[in-house]
Amino acid sequence: MSIPNHLRVDHPDQLATVAKALAAAPWVALDSESNSMFVYREQVCLIQINAGGGFFVIDPLALGVVASQTPSAVLTPLRAELERTDRPLYLHGGEYDAACMRRDFGIEMGGVWDTQQAASLLGWPKTGYGSLVEAMTGVVLGKAWATYDWATRPLHPEALAYAIDDVVYLPGIAETLKTAVAAADIEDEVDQANRVVAASGWNGGFDPSGMWRIRDVNALGPDGLRVLARLYAWRDGAAQAENLPAGRMINNEVLGLLARHPPATPADLKKSRLKSYIVDRYGPALLEAMALAKDDPAPARREFLRMTPEAQAREQRLKAWRRDEAERRTKADGRTVPLQLVLPARALEHLTLHGAADLATVPQLGARRAARYGDALRGLCG
Incomplete structure (x- = not known):
């Protein structure tokens, strides 16, 4: 694998060189x-940065x-150059970046264009x-380094090559896709999607309500929910202390099993599906947490958005129309027209709840969709 x-x-001191290259580049690719x-x-x-054909690998740890x-x-x-909006900055699946x-x-x-x-x-x-x-190129990229620990130093040479490859081909892919987007006459829709990517924010950190996303949580009774809430919070604290991802210490499936059938003794704990080092290191703390849970108030079940009958009917009409319109355009255009091209999920949700009185406030709708579908949406939401 060549680098x-x-x-x-x-x-x-090297950042000035990068800034100069960015300033002169007609486009930038970043990963x-x-x-x-x-x-x-x-x-x-x-x-990893490809600035008009010049490659840079910035090591934040160093x-x-x-x-x-x-x-x-x-x-x-580099901030001013990376925030420019007058030239494209290519990303791929760039919400996380x-x-x-x-x-x-x-x-x-700025200038985000997501392939x-x-x-x-x-x-x-x-x-x-x-x-x-x-x-597009016939090149088959390897996946061996997809789960590499990128904090490792020194970096393995093949891992470095893998990382740089993410910006080697990106500009060419973007140019090909731009041509296809123009031919399909969907520039405004792509622009709306790129704005969403550019505005992506960090959603990390501990969220107690995350326990409600655990599989089969709604099958738990009040006692099981008390245990799960205790364990979910305890796991986060232990993960912070060890600086490990919470799911790598105890995954959600095991948390659910513990909540359904809480071990009461060290012997019971050893029979569970917990990793042995977790039992050895944290066994007493886990047993204490589960025992204390019985005195906790039962967690209030997460209130899902309750739609009025009118909103439910509106949602059904919008979804049926979106499906029919995607099928109609697919036949008319001779290419697959996905549902999100017709109406993004965020826009559908907003229209369902708030109607179409002010299309300018509908997230991710955009001017093109508003002009094309405004009358239809107002009729469906009326």
Whole structure:
């Protein structure tokens, strides 16, 4: 696996060179790698940039960046160039990249053009980066480093090559997709999707209501819910202390099993599906947490959005219309027109709840859809 010529940026003095290249580039392609699979306090560990054909690999760890709730100022020399809106900044599936760049460096990337969004709105069946590269270039990218710990230093040379590949082919893919988007006359819809990507925010951190997403949680009675709530909060605290992803300590399935049948003794705990080191290290704490849970108030069941009968009927009409319109355009255009091209999920939800009195306030609708479908939407929502 060959590695393109690139500048490895591991000292702040080198950032001026990157900024100069960014300033002269007609386009920029960017990708980032994080260590979220391995730690509780994740961070961006590598940033790969293709600036008009010049490759740069920025090492935030070497630049002294540590995981923090406060963005680092280390990339301030690049901020103005990465936030420009007068030239494209290519990403692929860039919601996470945009959120992490904002979280870790306070950078709000501008000019975002996301190739996965474009391929999806074009109705392409496979929209992963590797699939697009193979379809357009014939190059088959390996997946051996997809689960690599990007905080590892020194980086394995093949992992570095894998990371740089994410921006080697991206500009060519983007140009091909731009042509297809123009031919399909869906520039406005793609622009709306790109704005959503650029605005992506970080949703991490502990959320107690996350326990309601555990499989079969609604089958638990009050006692089981008390235990689950206790264990869910306890797991997060232990994960923070060990700086491990909570799910790698005790996965949600095991939490659910413990809540359904709480072990009462060390012997019972050893028979559970907990990892042996968790039992050895945390057995007494787990047993105490489950015992204390009986005195906790039963967690209030999460209130799902309750729609009025009128809203439910409106939702059914909108979904049926969206399906029919996608099928109609698919036949008329001779290509697959996906549902989200007709009406994105966020727009459908808003129309369901609030109606179509003011289409300008409907998220992700955009001017093109409003002009094309405004009368139909007002009729459906009336």
